[in-house]
Amino acid sequence: MKFFIILFPIFCIFIAGFIGQKTLKFDIANLSRMSLYLLSPFLAFKTFYVHTLTSDYFYYIVYVAALCLILVAMVSLWAKLMGYNQKERCALILSSCFMNNGNYGTPVILVFFGATGFDLAVIMMVLQQFIMSTIGVYYAAKGSNHLDNMSQKDVLKRVIRMPVAYGAFLGIIFQLLHVPLSKEIILAVSMIGDASVPIIMLILGMQLATIKIKHIDYPKISFALMIRMLISPILAVGLVYFMPISLAYKEVLIVLAAMPCAANTTLLSVQFNTKPELVSSATFISTLVSLITLPIILSMINPPTIF
Numbered sequence: 419m420k421f422f423i424i425l426f427p428i429f430c431i432f433i434a435g436f437i438g439q440k441t442l443k444f445d446i447a448n449l450s451r452m453s454l455y456l457l458s459p460f461l462a463f464k465t466f467y468v469h470t471l472t473s474d475y476f477y478y479i480v481y482v483a484a485l486c487l488i489l490v491a492m493v494s495l496w497a498k499l500m501g502y503n504q505k506e507r508c509a510l511i512l513s514s515c516f517m518n519n520g521n522y523g524t525p526v527i528l529v530f531f532g533a534t535g536f537d538l539a540v541i542m543m544v545l546q547q548f549i550m551s552t553i554g555v556y557y558a559a560k561g562s563n564h565l566d567n568m569s570q571k572d573v574l575k576r577v578i579r580m581p582v583a584y585g586a587f588l589g590i591i592f593q594l595l596h597v598p599l600s601k602e603i604i605l606a607v608s609m610i611g612d613a614s615v616p617i618i619m620l621i622l623g624m625q626l627a628t629i630k631i632k633h634i635d636y637p638k639i640s641f642a643l644m645i646r647m648l649i650s651p652i653l654a655v656g657l658v659y660f661m662p663i664s665l666a667y668k669e670v671l672i673v674l675a676a677m678p679c680a681a682n683t684t685l686l687s688v689q690f691n692t693k694p695e696l697v698s699s700a701t702f703i704s705t706l707v708s709l710i711t712l713p714i715i716l717s718m719i720n721p722p723t724i725f
Contacts, residue, residue, distance in 0.1 A: 425709065428522060431616055432705075435623020446624050450685040453617050458547065459585030461611030464604070465544040466589030469537065477661050482545045485675060486553055488653055489515040489645060496641060508561025509693035510638055512686060513700035514645035516550050517677040519543045520615060522705070526677075527670055530716060535670045542674055544586060550682050551582040558683075561692035622681040625688060625698040634699050642679070642700045647711050651676035669719045676715045678704035
């Protein structure tokens with residue numbers, strides 16, 4: 419019951435976006451553009467500016483990149499075996515290779531692992547955001563209707579234009595150079611950045627309001643759910659086993675790897691028109707399925723430990 423109480427506010431925001439879209443018909447594409455290009459860079463800057471850098475960051479970066487790239491390779495192999503076209507392959511990658519470490523993962527980690535686990539969850543949220551802003555944008559752009567005849571260089575230009583990575587780098591530079599920022603500036607940056615999380619959740623609810631159940635591609639959705647909810651945490655167990663970090667941090671990383679599809683992938687699929695119905699359907703259904711899978715995983719590792 420405690421787990422469902424934690425998730426209740428999250429689902430309320432989804433429902434608010436769903437109802438708002440049904441009644442008011444918002445421009446989802448422009449709202450997603452605002453979140454990606456305006457709000458999210460401030461969140462990335464604040465996170466890397468206020469959290470002290472340590473050597474453990476190297477292991478976290480390697481972990482996030484390795485987990486994502488292994489999943490991408492598995493999805494790409496399956497897409498090739500099934501004869502999917504490029505748009506379908508890219509949409510399937512968006513639907514399964516990126517987890518919701520932010521507006522879903524962080525409150526769960528805070529309750530079950532406390533403040534120490536929450537600090538790591540915030541760091542992983544920004545690293546995951548960076549991965550989505552590079553690898554995620556790459557595949558979203560590659561699967562776009564408008565980029566069928568564009569070169570690899572043109573696709574990479576789309577990746578470079580995403581400002582979230584620049585916000586994170588700027589935050590790191592400001593921290594390393596000990597650039598002082600007043601409380602008022604930090605407050606302003608926090609207000610803008612923190613606004614990105616509920617807006618992303620609202621946009622997901624809005625996108626879900628446009629889905630027609632009869633158009634859901636069940637075979638692709640089933641495969642995406644298997645990768646996201648089952649294969650991802652299993653791979654995480656193998657990856658963290660070799661990492662020289664505390665046991666509690668290993669458990670946090672495994673739980674985060676079992677989170678449902680990232681809400682940001684819905685923004686990317688809408689922005690680049692990479693089968694947004696497939697991506698948003700996977701996000702919605704995986705979020706519902708997580709109500710069953712996450713309690714099982716949490717009961718397996720805390721306690722007893724799997725190491």
